Amino acid sequence: MRPERAAGATAQVRVPATSANLGPGFDSLGLALAVHDHVRLTELDGGPSVVDVQGEGAGRVPRDERHLVLRAACATYELAGVDRPPLHLACDNTIPHSRGLGSSASAAVAGIVAACALLGPGKAPDEAAVLDLAARFDGHADNVAACLLGGLVVTWCTEGSYRAAHLEPDPAVVPVVFVSEHSSSTEATRGLLPDRVPHGDAAFTASRAALVVHALTRAPGLLLPATEDRLHQPYRRPAYPATGRLVDALREAGIAAVVSGAGPTVLALTTGDPLPDDLPTSGFETLQVPIDTDGAVVTV
Structure with missing residues (x-):
């Protein structure tokens, strides 16, 4: 009742x-x-x-x-x-x-x-x-x-x-989100994932998953290697080429960047340093967003 x-x-x-x-x-x-x-x-x-x-x-x-x-x-x-x-x-x-x-x-x-x-x-x-x-x-x-x-x-x-x-994340971590002007379906991008991945890729990603927790909470200096992934992001790249290019450009500049969720937004985990001026951000809105x-x- x-x-x-x-x-x-x-x-x-x-x-x-x-x-x-x-x-x-x-x-x-x-x-x-x-x-x-x-x-x-x-x-x-x-x-x-x-x-x-x-x-x-x-x-x-x-x-x-x-x-x-x-x-x-x-x-x-x-x-x-x-x-x-x-x-x-x-x-x-x-x-x-x-x-x-x-x-x-x-x-x-x-x-x-x-x-x-x-x-x-x-x-x-x-x-x-x-x-x-x-x-x-x-x-x-x-x-x-x-x-x-x-x-x-x-x-x-x-x-x-x-x-x-x-x-509790380390207070030095400063997220920057690059919000895509395009939308994406989780179901569609999940459909790009294979049923099986190589054992080496699974082991690699497991080590990085453990490391990213440490990096986010205790050691932000390790965020770049900690955010490497071989489990899902490589397979989703065809769904949003611009997202992949932006992630690549950020990482090449030494900034820990990943696809946010199923995309197409990009998440950069910075420590507050200025971003490069020549990033391929056409079609993205750049926002510094606190945790x-x-x-x-x-x-x-």
Whole structure:
């Protein structure tokens, strides 16, 4: 049954963008970035649910119960065993869509966290259940965990449940994102990956995945070798040639650069030094973006 609360109860949530993989940490590592969507979810006394969207995606995303944030919120009520009231969802979006910055993960986390805030203590799922629900809902635990927890995360699945460890990045790490003007589909680029890779490439990437965690948290000077990857980025290059050229140019200049998530955005992990002037950035918007250390925040 529904909780005993007056209609009009509202929760506001701020969620960060994320960058997954970080080169060698395929489907395992994620980093939260300080580009934010803001969501307001209000319980209504009756009538249909209502969706309003401003900013990124306005006019393109569904404005009914197909909206990802609202679907995630509904799934949270269902998990809690609570009858869902009609809801008014208002989104103010900044995170670019379909660019490799975790917009769908951020939407799922926003809906789940907002619904948890409305359900309140004793009815809302606990943090482990929230992470598992969001990961199942979005399909990318690395993005979801970074959005939920902030900072750097390592994710894994054990006995059918998703888990995450949260780590504090070294404050010397300064991300720069090169946001592509083109969009990309995770499903399409994942389809370029082979079913098998050479054992040598797997061992190489495993060593770099371990090293990149050390580099991000303790030794930023090792970020360039730590972000080498042979597991997924080489196979995805045909999907976005300009992204590959920009990654190559940055790395040749000594800057640790990777494809952000499934692309086509590029993530550079710098220590604040100026970037070269002659980078092939046509078609990209360059943004220096701090690491978000808060994750999903209920603001009311």
